[in-house]
Amino acid sequence: MDMEPEILRRAARVRLFLMDVDGVLTDGRLFYLPQPEGEGVETKAFDSQDGIALQWLAWFGIQTGVISGRVSPAAEERARQVGMKYVYQGYIEKIPILEQIKASSGIALDQMAYMGDDLTDAIVMPRVGLALAPANARSEVKRIANYVTAASGGRGAVREVCELLLKAHGHWEELLRKYEITPIS
DSSP states (O other): OOOOHHHHHHHHHOSEEEEOSTTTTSOSOOEEEEOTTSOEEEEOOOOHHHHHHHHHHHHTTOEEEEEESSOOHHHHHHHHHTTOSEEEESOSOOHHHHHHHHHHHOOOGGGEEEEOOSHHHHTTGGGSSEEEEOTTSOHHHHHHOSEEOSSOTTTTHHHHHHHHHHHHTTOHHHHHHHTTOOOOO
16 A cells, blocks of 8 residues: 555544445445334444454544444444544534543644544544545545545445554554565565
């Protein structure tokens, strides 16, 4: 992953990686499974490689979280599984939540990254140190992102960002050695 020096500089400062759920942690599709009572239960598909990479960030002290406009038990469970510290659902207006996270975490906005794919995310992105968009993001969102991933949401975009953060913080080779993989020179 050849990266512009400015992106690496921004990534090296990140202590908290926040993201949207639908279209970022998932491909944006919603599945409703019928229940015997006739109601549907929403579920989502998450990428397993995104999940392990989010856990690696936690190992190295980089916190993670979601700010989502939708409320989903599936997203809540996924956040728990991957060790997210901040889980805010049901908030289309995301700036008050960003400010709340800033206050409770003590982390400056320029030490946060945010990944979003739609217009409700666009307002957050210029306020943080590293603004990210998955390949499937709206063109308006891609225009304001510092970095657009090659992968789409729900298909490895979060993994790509996690690797970027781990490399920028100098942890990638240590992680490879943990799994007995020889780093590529």
